[in-house]
Amino acid sequence: MKMNWLVMLAACAVLVSGCATTKNLATAPAARDGAIVIETAAVNNEDPGAAGKEAAALLKKAMGGTEPKVVVMFECYDELALKKKAVAGVASVFPKDIICGGANYGGYTEAGAHDSEAVLLMGIGGDGVAVTAALEADMGAQGLSMDDDLEKLTEVLGVAGKSLASKIPDVSNGKLMLLIADCHSPKNQLLMDGVQSVTGKKLPITGGSINKNDGQTYVYYRGGIYSDSAIAVLLKGNFNVAQTGRQAKDNAKVISTAQEGSATAVKDLKGKPFAAIAFDCAGRKGKLDDLSDELSAIHKSVDKDLPLFGSYCAGEYGPGDAADLEKGVPYGRGWHIMFTVLGK
């Protein structure tokens, strides 16, 4: 019975992903003095296809003549059919092979915040950055709960994390890993344990758990749509990153921690910032009286023109701020804003 169910799940994954490849995405090595271009775009539209296409067109324009090596995509539509249209919209502008991401609960870019029915994109390109991405499909974690299935979850997510990270060759000189997975907080630490069994704990990692609403749990990899899966995107190049993680559970603290956490990351960065990435908790979003307040708080700490990609998730990866956590080590947590600044 269980075997049949797994076969069905695998068949569903193939069905959903169509003919997209599951192989690694790997670009040429980074040129030491090459340019790094990171830009963002987001469009809110009830029509997901139109939102995807328009956001991609805006991103293409923002990237100038630089072709993105990877387009990180998040969307917040509530049915698979709508999600497919959103991905197709983006894929009408960029090659689907470079589209990776997942479903989220809205997010923000430097231009504004989006609550729902939006496509958010971040393009990463230029000679100065190398991108390697991998997929771990059918992790076996879907439907399992921490209360009832902790042992099984620890096992399957540990194995999945290890397998995912092992697919990325040579993480030793990696600068930043993006981890996007179908395992919400607090399960996300179990996946992180598996990843870090390969990468060690010093590699800066950020990312988020995808939307866990029924019918919305999808990860995107090279244009394909997968559930019960995780992806990792490793960036290499001659740049630096600084990270902070800040937890908050009420409106005022969500705003103050966004401002303080982003300010501290900028202060800790060696070099001049050229982009920022925030993986933020949907629970924090729910506490905001006004959605734009968190972005406004970040803009008190970072330049309003700095490309900023923010995603509200069901759990976040980055340095947690609890006293008992190792400083500077990425964890899987909830209720955090994990703020990463890239600079050179």
Add this chain to the structure above:
Amino acid sequence: MKRNMQRQRGSRATAHVRIVLIVAVTTLAAAATPLQAAQADSSILVRPHNFVVNPSTGPVTYLSVKNTQDKPFSGVLKATFPDGWKATQSQHEISLKPNEMRKYPFAIEKAREDLENNRYPIEITLEGGGKTLEVKQNAVWSSAPYYKPEIDGKTKEWKDAVPITFETEGKRTVVRLYWNKKQFCLMVEVEEDDLVGLKKSSAEKGMDAVQFAVSLTETSTGDKASDKSQRAEFLIADSGKRFGSDCCHVLMQPGDELGTAKKARALEPLTLEGGVAVVKRSGKITTYEAAIPFKAIPGLKPTAGREYCFSLLVHDPDGTGVRDLGSVMNLWESRRKEFGWCSWENVKWGEKLPFDNKVEFGFCSSIH
């Protein structure tokens, strides 16, 4: 069974007379509980708020404390959560002016959910003024997970909702909620001997129905007929028709005059456009399932983590009378409001006013 005791004991250490109130609520029960009555006699009232998001995600929860005296009160508020739970702090030093009410946060770091029973005992101790108040109350996880149910009166799709179960004179009521981007959905299972729907109803018999109200947080119910409503209020009942939707009515909208609540209006003109309801009877259980479009609840954003207020009454006039979900939320007697609920044609109210329609709830993501 419910057990309440109030007793006084001398403090050996200080020789002060300490008032100790020990309340152990072992089942959730309807109507005005002795717990509330006991608290009403006390000069200091305490209440744990419901958990509006999954306890396992480590939310902040609150304890409300009200000083009903005409003099200030200061002391120490302590809370002990269920076995295996961990909070970042276990106590607050508190200071309240005369007749002041304040809420105090307790951040949960670790918790284990009990979806089946959905009742979490919290031991509260308040020391101050030479007295110690000890209360044990059950808090519930009052949250609607994301899901799009088919409104067909069947319970199978509701297994991942968070049930709130209570008993009134031995009859069970189970309330479950879902939300999605377009609809606020509920399923209420009512154990009762007979179903009296719209067709069979009369002034003498009354009518069986489920009445509920939804409002934004930080709203209140006024005390004057000319005050404006801050809630959307609905009524679901059996239409007696073989096909089509059962009755789904809107009784009040934000901005309506509260005086309307006192009028025994006919229901037909109050039919909710876009509302869907199915009422089914199986054995001794009447099942009410409904979906209300969010546009009928102005201002409430359907998004995970959003908090709001929800309250519900079950009308069982030929059985238990009015069953009040608020009666198992540890509410204080002062929370009964004259304009808290709307009347309608053939409604039969009990002797006591129901609790006000403003109990904390939240929307959460799907639970798995």
